[in-house]
Amino acid sequence: MSDTGGEVQTYTVRLELVDEPGELLGALQPIAEAGGNLLSIYHERGNLTPRGHIPVEVDLSCAPARFETIVESLREAGVNVIQAGSERYDEELVVILVGHLVDTDLSDTLRQVESCADASLTDLSLSAPRGSDDTSSARLRLKTRSGTNGKALDKLREIAADKELQVVEPLTEASQ
Amino acid sequence: MSGARLAVLGAGAVGRSVVELAAEYGHTVTAVADSSSAVVDPDGVDTEAVLDRKADAGVVGDADPADAIEGPYDVLVEATPTTLGDAEPGFSHVKQGLDRDKHVVLANKGPVAERYGELRELEADSEGEIRFEATVGGAIPILSTIEDFGANHITAARGVLNGTANFILSRMAAEGLDYEHVLAEAQDLGVAEADPTFDVEGIDAALKFVILSNVLADGDQEFTLDDAAVDGITDIPGTALDLAAEDGRTIRLIGESTPEGVSVAPRLVPADGPLSVTGTLNIVQLETTHAGRLNISGRGAGGPETATAVLSDVSRLVE
Numbered sequence A: 001m002s003d004t005g006g007e008v009q010t011y012t013v014r015l016e017l018v019d020e021p022g023e024l025l026g027a028l029q030p031i032a033e034a035g036g037n038l039l040s041i042y043h044e045r046g047n048l049t050p051r052g053h054i055p056v057e058v059d060l061s062c063a064p065a066r067f068e069t070i071v072e073s074l075r076e077a078g079v080n081v082i083q084a085g086s087e088r089y090d091e092e093l094v095v096i097l098v099g100h101l102v103d104t105d106l107s108d109t110l111r112q113v114e115s116c117a118d119a120s121l122t123d124l125s126l127s128a129p130r131g132s133d134d135t136s137s138a139r140l141r142l143k144t145r146s147g148t149n150g151k152a153l154d155k156l157r158e159i160a161a162d163k164e165l166q167v168v169e170p171l172t173e174a175s176q
Numbered sequence B: 001m002s003g004a005r006l007a008v009l010g011a012g013a014v015g016r017s018v019v020e021l022a023a024e025y026g027h028t029v030t031a032v033a034d035s036s037s038a039v040v041d042p043d044g045v046d047t048e049a050v051l052d053r054k055a056d057a058g059v060v061g062d063a064d065p066a067d068a069i070e071g072p073y074d075v076l077v078e079a080t081p082t083t084l085g086d087a088e089p090g091f092s093h094v095k096q097g098l099d100r101d102k103h104v105v106l107a108n109k110g111p112v113a114e115r116y117g118e119l120r121e122l123e124a125d126s127e128g129e130i131r132f133e134a135t136v137g138g139a140i141p142i143l144s145t146i147e148d149f150g151a152n153h154i155t156a157a158r159g160v161l162n163g164t165a166n167f168i169l170s171r172m173a174a175e176g177l178d179y180e181h182v183l184a185e186a187q188d189l190g191v192a193e194a195d196p197t198f199d200v201e202g203i204d205a206a207l208k209f210v211i212l213s214n215v216l217a218d219g220d221q222e223f224t225l226d227d228a229a230v231d232g233i234t235d236i237p238g239t240a241l242d243l244a245a246e247d248g249r250t251i252r253l254i255g256e257s258t259p260e261g262v263s264v265a266p267r268l269v270p271a272d273g274p275l276s277v278t279g280t281l282n283i284v285q286l287e288t289t290h291a292g293r294l295n296i297s298g299r300g301a302g303g304p305e306t307a308t309a310v311l312s313d314v315s316r317l318v319e
């Protein structure tokens, strides 16, 4: 047994900072010290929280057992943590759509997938053969929030059914 | 049961192989019937002569098919065509056998998929027992594996149970050919029938997964084809297989039996995973409660393969 507490996961932490020099650096230090690995920092300068502070979104990875310690050490360091959790688009979903993709407005389909299925498209491959009445195929690689693949697929099915497209779904259990 | 007397209903690919191989398994064929004729002999029919006559004249003997059902036997082997809905004439054949307190071994999927509850009730009122290993995955011992584990120790079954659809998809993926082209090739090779509807529309696979669900539910719930969500492979273009391949995946017609229900659809699976069997091979994965996942694969169809499952069932019957 190791003390890392399981496989490393990614987490998003939302903080609010006073707009003063050195504030951000001060806030990030406890993360590294508590064993977290910084992935990205999104500093929304133009946006202010209701209290007039600057919202900052920090993505980090760490072992699940470490995460609580990191949030605690942030709070101890006087950082205002608004939200902490693994609410991140860190699951992948690959599907193939088959049908009259172009005639049914592929970009509209993709827009619907992103907004309704709460997924972000990371990669698209389209294969449309010779004749225009032939069906074409598209492979969509989507990022979804952890634990929401099932819901995203339900939505995707609805969107596809509306346009008479077929969804070839992945068999997730078998890929382990 | 050893040294059983068999009445074989159906003299197609399966029935003929049962007749041919019965002696090798220590059993005696006392009756054979096809759709229009029958041969009955309490001491055992001359199997070679019967098979020759079927090949030459299209009949198995001079008797009436009903004589075979009413004849002398310990085990009725039901190998007539699979039909949907009322599953006739198979269902009535099974009923007549059980009403006479005889055992019945089925290769015919219809009665087990469409009228499972009634079949079990008839069995409960009879001294006879029913077995149907051959209905799911031909030669692969799927039902006997479930029986060994106990249905309550298996939480789900999934896999590929139609060789024709699997042959078509794996050829399309390997050769970059379209569905129509590969279907024609499969028909030339005798892998697909002239009317391939049952296979390519997923119905045949669905019947097998419905049977699996019935067995796994163990009386708590009954399933029929109507309860299954079924999608076939006829609309899968070559381009979809190409896109899957670029991503290390492929498409297979996958069935699933879970407590929630039965589904059959083309699904994306890892190209090098256990479910991406090629050609006419079949595979079933069983999720067990204490022993992880079991993969069982092999030949899911064919006369001798299916007859092997029928004859193993006969041997498993309790006297």
Ligand SMILES: NC(=O)c1ccc[n+]([C@@H]2O[C@H](COP(=O)([O-])OP(=O)(O)OC[C@H]3O[C@@H](n4cnc5c(N)ncnc54)[C@H](OP(=O)(O)O)[C@@H]3O)[C@@H](O)[C@H]2O)c1
Binding pocket: B009, B010, B011, B012, B013, B014, B015, B033, B034, B035, B036, B065, B078, B079, B080, B081, B082, B083, B089, B107, B108, B109, B110, B134, B135, B136, B138, B300, B301, B302, B303, B306
């Ligand atoms: N082939 C396989 O690999 C396989 C695998 C698993 C399960 N099965 C199942 O096993 C069964 C038999 O398959 P098969 O491939 O042998 O089918 P098949 O070649 O079509 O043969 C069906 C046989 O049933 C006979 N028959 C039809 N109605 C009858 C009746 N009322 N009474 C007696 N005989 C009757 C037919 O008679 P005629 O010869 O006079 O037409 C024929 O000999 C089917 O239900 C099938 O789904 C087959």
